[in-house]
Amino acid sequence: MAKRSILSRLNPRLKWRGIRGLRYNEQGISAVEFALIAPLLIILYLGAIEVSLLMEVDRRVTQTSASLGDLTARLSTVTDSDMAEMFAAAKVLMEPYDASTAQMRITSIVDNGDGIPKVAWSDAYNMSAYTKGTTLTMPTGIMPDSGSIIMAEVSYEYVSNFGYVVSTSKNISDKFYLRPRRVSEIARVTTSSGSSNPFGPVS
Numbered sequence: 001m002a003k004r005s006i007l008s009r010l011n012p013r014l015k016w017r018g019i020r021g022l023r024y025n026e027q028g029i030s031a032v033e034f035a036l037i038a039p040l041l042i043i044l045y046l047g048a049i050e051v052s053l054l055m056e057v058d059r060r061v062t063q064t065s066a067s068l069g070d071l072t073a074r075l076s077t078v079t080d081s082d083m084a085e086m087f088a089a090a091k092v093l094m095e096p097y098d099a100s101t102a103q104m105r106i107t108s109i110v111d112n113g114d115g116i117p118k119v120a121w122s123d124a125y126n127m128s129a130y131t132k133g134t135t136l137t138m139p140t141g142i143m144p145d146s147g148s149i150i151m152a153e154v155s156y157e158y159v160s161n162f163g164y165v166v167s168t169s170k171n172i173s174d175k176f177y178l179r180p181r182r183v184s185e186i187a188r189v190t191t192s193s194g195s196s197n198p199f200g201p202v203s
Helices: 002-014 019-024 031-073 079-095
Strands: 103-111 118-125 149-159 169-178
Touching: 031 079, 031 103, 031 149, 031 169, 079 103
Parallel strands: none
Antiparallel strands: 103 118, 103 149, 149 169
């Protein structure tokens, strides 16, 4: 009886030994399951943050390009100081993102009635302005016959803070076309050949 009693006491310990005993051990199952799914949950969480930030940047770029085009279309004449004010407005619209790293361009495109839209003037920041007289291809229905439009472009390089969903960077850009509100063609008046104006003057 004493021998059997000793074996019975050892038996619970012996059953844990070997692979066969693993099916009896249920301790730490939750911890193991969490360890398996935790990396996936973390990636999904950070990915959701990145997507939301990317959408916010896209909204800012769209808002800025639309506002730049609208502000320009309200004028009858665009001066260097007007362009400086455009950039000041862009900085506010792009907050909390740094507008100084964005690429912006405002272009007046004219069709003299021959169906060929050409650049009348163009000012740009952090990118090349169009050369006067350059022929541009416009979307159907945008360009009026014998008239002009204002094209505003904004491009911003979004750099990921995490690097899981957006591994390095992504260029977000938008473009808006608006017709002048007060005149058929907005004139560009340049009074300086320097670079004091944030957009140029580079017409």
